[in-house]
Amino acid sequence: MSNQKQLFGTNGVRGVIGETMTPELVLKIGAALGTLRKGRIAVGRDTRTSGEALVHAVKAGLLMVGCDVVDLGVLPTPALQYIVRRHFDGGAVITASHNPPEYNGVKIIDADGTEMSDEDTIAVENLYFSGTFAGSSWDGVGSEVVAHHMVEEYIQGIVDLFPPGIGTGMTVVVDPGSGPAALTTPLILSRMGCRVHTINAQMDGTFPGRLPEPTPEGLAGLSEMVKSLGADYGVAHDGDADRAVFVDDKGQYVEENHEFALITDYVCKQRKGIVVTPVSTSRIIEDVAGANGCSTEYTPVGSIYVARRMLGLIEDGVSVAFGGEGNGGLIYPDHQFCRDGGMTAATMVAVLASRQGEKLSTVLGGLPAYHFIKEKQMTPEPAAIVRAVDAAFPDDRKDRTDGIKIVRDDAWALVRASGTEPMVRIMVESRDKTVAETLYRSIRQVIGTG
Structure with a gap:
């Protein structure tokens, strides 16, 4: 039995349809999930052309090991998570999120609405590889109901968090x-x-x-x-x-760290505590949180690590204000512990309402200025690139929470393997554009493409 994830990446299992992503794979994942989490399991999907085939496969796997399935239909992942947290023992969503159309995948959701922990994900994988699924006799297989209407609960749940007519x-x-x-x-x-x-x-x-x-x-x-x-x-x-x-x-496109900062400023004016975010996030979040009496804590890259750290802090009696990633994936602890794009769209209404008629472009202009470089490079051996960068900067402070992060007083740089594709992601930031670009070029020279 493995103690490392083999199938699942940062956000579920993904692959190209007909190559690594097949109905057989998804059926076995459903059977493994159902063996680990017996009970009522909600399933849903995004709009990908392969979604209907794969959602039937995951349902078949769940049903054959005795789980009852509730089909929520086509809906956002956070909507399924919201519904699972309130009603079900777990969930599975067929999605490849931001990947191109030829991809699809599976995310598995725990009863608290978060993506399943690494420990439990590894348990699902071990069941998958061993094939030791729970057995069901003819009178023990699960049943299915369709409940596409339940997405309404998510829609109204967000609306009810804000004063009536706030967007008028x-x-x-x-x-x-x-x-x-x-x-x-x-x-x-x-x-x-x-x-x-x-x-x-x-x-x-x-x-x-x-x-x-x-x-x-x-x-x-x-x-x-x-x-x-x-x-x-x-x-x-x-x-x-x-x-x-x-x-x-x-x-004008709003850089995602600026979006995060603007909403952090709004949230932290009302709710004090820690802002939890991955090591890939701009220092602008530290600045804005600190200006509002909040602190910042860093995690590995991936919303699941942010969400579970937020939950862990709260369980320890620590106040958590907000969480999220610098990619537009923000987590609101008074709503649910997962990234929620619909909630973020709604919160921007509240941000602007609180600014009494100021334009979004004007509000963004008041944020601290940083120069942020993001790049990615396809490679079959991302770990080798991470090791090479680590070795090339022996005198710098390092953060190895996720990949290798070079930490300087006036800049930082992160090189890490993607959790969803065969590539490395490169991020560099400084208040000084020249400093950022110089550090970026140094990293590119190490990688061999500078």
Whole structure:
């Protein structure tokens, strides 16, 4: 039996359909999950073309080991997590999040609504590889019910966290990217009082308008629509809507760490405690949290590590204000302990309402200025690149929480293996652009592409 994850990455199992991602794989994952978590299991999926086939496979695996299955249909991952936390013993969602259309995957959700811990994920993998699934006789197999209507509970749950009509007078453009947020985010914002327009709001697993990853280039249509309508902001989601990114009133893409900082500032003015975030996040979060009397704690990269650290601190009696990643995936402890793009879209309404008519572009201009470089490089051996960078900077302070982080007073750099694709991610930051670029070039020279 292994004590390391082999199938699951940072956010579930993912692969290319017909190559590494097959119905047989997903069926066995369902059987393994059902063996570990007997009970009522909720399942759902995003809009990918392969989703229907794979959701039937995971249901078959769960049913054959005696679990009862509740099919929630097409919905955002955080909506399924919200529903699981309130009603079920676990969940599985068929999604590849931001990956290209040819990918799909499985995320497994624990009863508390968080992605399953590494320890329990390894237990699922060991069951998968051993094939020692729970057996069920003909009269012991599970049953299935369909409950697509339950997504309404998630929509209204977010709306109820804010004062009625808080968005009155605001115009927002929503780009769900042909994903499941087409069913949720426009309704959430409309119920908050906003006038809502949409782009790419047809659910379509071929993603005709843009790819599932919401990049500045892919959001050109959203930016143009925001400008032409004079909207207050535009919001876009990734493929399963656990993240949200924004364009401001001028149609400019809001860098995700700035989004995180702006919402951290809003949250920490009302709720004191620790802000939990991965080692990949900008120092701007430390600045903003500190200015509001809050502190910052770092984790490995991955929302599950942030969420479980938040839960652990709370169990120890420590106040937690907020959490999230610098990629638009933010976690609200008074809502649920997972990244939630719909909640983030709604919170931006509250941020602007609290600024009494200030434009989003103006509010962002008041944040501390950092120069942040993000890059990625495909490689079959990411661990070797991480080791090479570690060895090339012997005199620097190092943080090995996740990959290798070079920590200097005036800059930091992180090189780590991706948890979802065969690549390394490179991040460099400094207040001084020249300092950041010099450190970045040094790392690129080590990697061999400088």
